[in-house]
Amino acid sequence: MHVTRLPLVDPAELDALDLTAPAVHAERDLSAVWRHLRSEQPLYRHPPVDGGPRFWVVSRHADATAVFRDNRFTSTSGNVLETLLVGSDSAAGKMLAVTDGTRHTEVRRVITGALTPAMLNRLAAHIRSQIRDLVERAVARVDGDFGRDVAAEVPLTTICDMLAVPDADRPYVHRLGSSAVSSHDPEHDSLGAWTSKNELLAYFLDLVEQRRAAPGDDLVSVLATARIRGRLLSTDEIVFNCYSLILGGDETTRLAMTGGVQALAANPRQWRALRAGEVGIDSAVEEVLRWTTPSRHLGRLAVEPVELAGGRIEAGDIVTVWLASANFDEREFAEPDEFRLDRTPNRHLTFAYGPHFCVGARLARIQLEATLTALRDLVADIEVTGTPQRVYSNFIGGTFTLPVRLTAA
Numbered sequence: 508m509h510v511t512r513l514p515l516v517d518p519a520e521l522d523a524l525d526l527t528a529p530a531v532h533a534e535r536d537l538s539a540v541w542r543h544l545r546s547e548q549p550l551y552r553h554p555p556v557d558g559g560p561r562f563w564v565v566s567r568h569a570d571a572t573a574v575f576r577d578n579r580f581t582s583t584s585g586n587v588l589e590t591l592l593v594g595s596d597s598a599a600g601k602m603l604a605v606t607d608g609t610r611h612t613e614v615r616r617v618i619t620g621a622l623t624p625a626m627l628n629r630l631a632a633h634i635r636s637q638i639r640d641l642v643e644r645a646v647a648r649v650d651g652d653f654g655r656d657v658a659a660e661v662p663l664t665t666i667c668d669m670l671a672v673p674d675a676d677r678p679y680v681h682r683l684g685s686s687a688v689s690s691h692d693p694e695h696d697s698l699g700a701w702t703s704k705n706e707l708l709a710y711f712l713d714l715v716e717q718r719r720a721a722p723g724d725d726l727v728s729v730l731a732t733a734r735i736r737g738r739l740l741s742t743d744e745i746v747f748n749c750y751s752l753i754l755g756g757d758e759t760t761r762l763a764m765t766g767g768v769q770a771l772a773a774n775p776r777q778w779r780a781l782r783a784g785e786v787g788i789d790s791a792v793e794e795v796l797r798w799t800t801p802s803r804h805l806g807r808l809a810v811e812p813v814e815l816a817g818g819r820i821e822a823g824d825i826v827t828v829w830l831a832s833a834n835f836d837e838r839e840f841a842e843p844d845e846f847r848l849d850r851t852p853n854r855h856l857t858f859a860y861g862p863h864f865c866v867g868a869r870l871a872r873i874q875l876e877a878t879l880t881a882l883r884d885l886v887a888d889i890e891v892t893g894t895p896q897r898v899y900s901n902f903i904g905g906t907f908t909l910p911v912r913l914t915a916a
């Protein structure tokens with residue numbers, strides 16, 4: 508079997524380690540560093556990078572949870588290093604993930620209210636049949652790439668279904684979505700990504716105007732016609748929130764799907780247990796979410812001094828919470844470095860916690876459940892046949908290509 512192991516970073520290298528560097532996350536194994544930080548420096552001060560501000564690194568599960576539920580930390584200066592280090596996020600106050608307080612609660616209620624059981628059931632039915640179909644075709648093909656042939660297709664289709672993007676526009680939205688959010692090569696084309704992001708925003712602007720004139724039951728129409736205390740949402744709020752569903756829901760879900768298959772291939776006993784029905788799909792989904800942890804870190808800015816993990820954070824300090832570490836904290840998880848599909852309890856922080864808990868969590872779980880079910884029913888063996896490629900980013904992580912041979916059940 509093809510097994511890829513990344514070179515381990517020795518905790519002795521910590522002083523020289525730059526956690527903002529995408530290559531560190533794509534090309535190295537940080538598990539020993541995280542273990543060291545959890546045990547010795549649970550509140551670690553990262554040195555400045557290129558003259559930027561220093562930032563705190565939070566690595567334990569309990570401290571991560573404490574940050575997420577504490578309103579002395581704000582998301583309005585950005586929720587990842589990329590924006591926090593430059594001091595602002597252009598979507599602040601307009602996009603859910605970087606809005607706080609009353610406005611956040613009100614707009615979030617509009618979005619979660621639109622995800623009615625009827626809408627979720629409709630999306631789920633489509634997801635299940637799409638994934639089954641894609642896995643059937645992957646099995647018929649025998650040799651292929653799970654990331655490209657299956658995972659890349661599903662989340663964006665689901666989001667387009669939610670927003671009722673017309674069929675004719677979907678290839679365009681898919682192309683822009685991929686280039687706006689993904690970081691598939693070390694020489695990531697940031698100008699191209701920026702252009703695609705702006706084209707997507709412009710696309711949603713048109714769609715909002717169309718739906719205002721002729722609303723349907725999709726999420727764009729709900730946002731375009733919702734009133735909060737008698738007033739419509741601003742166009743910026745609607746456009747940025749439509750865009751944020753692609754930003755938040757496409758690549759993350761793809762990475763969880765592909766990483767899950769990679770983990771099953773690397774753990775044949777777990778795969779056999781899944782196939783034999785000895786472990787439930789629901790607990791398997793949670794373990795895949797913990798194991799893959801597609802969001803590597805989240806960030807906040809302290810607005811007041813906070814005592815945390817034996818240290819003191821001052822107002823104005825940047826705090827990063829590393830889910831990539833918290834989800835493997837031995838204080839929370841028994842044998843965290845084992846992939847165990849029957850793990851219970853499994854209080855992973857893959858979707859964060861508290862007021863910004865992922866609004867797409869239910870949808871992501873449906874997609875993973877459909878993936879595992881299709882594999883269980885249609886596939887006998889999963890063999891990795893080549894080297895998977897990893898994402899170059901400090902805030903999302905995992906494998907986006909996975910050359911595999913799927914043998915029919």
Ligand code: HEM
Pocket residue numbers: 582586603604605615666751752753755756757759760763800801802805806856857858859860862863864865866867868870871
């Ligand atoms: C495995 C897949 C996913 C992962 C790992 C993931 C992860 C996360 C995390 C960690 C947050 C919290 C951000 C913060 O606290 O700053 C979040 C928020 C969010 N996610 Fe997801 N997500 C996934 C799927 C989705 C999907 C499918 C959608 C939509 C279709 C989505 C839309 C959002 C939105 C809009 C927010 C902002 C919520 C708020 O600030 O109140 N996500 N997600």
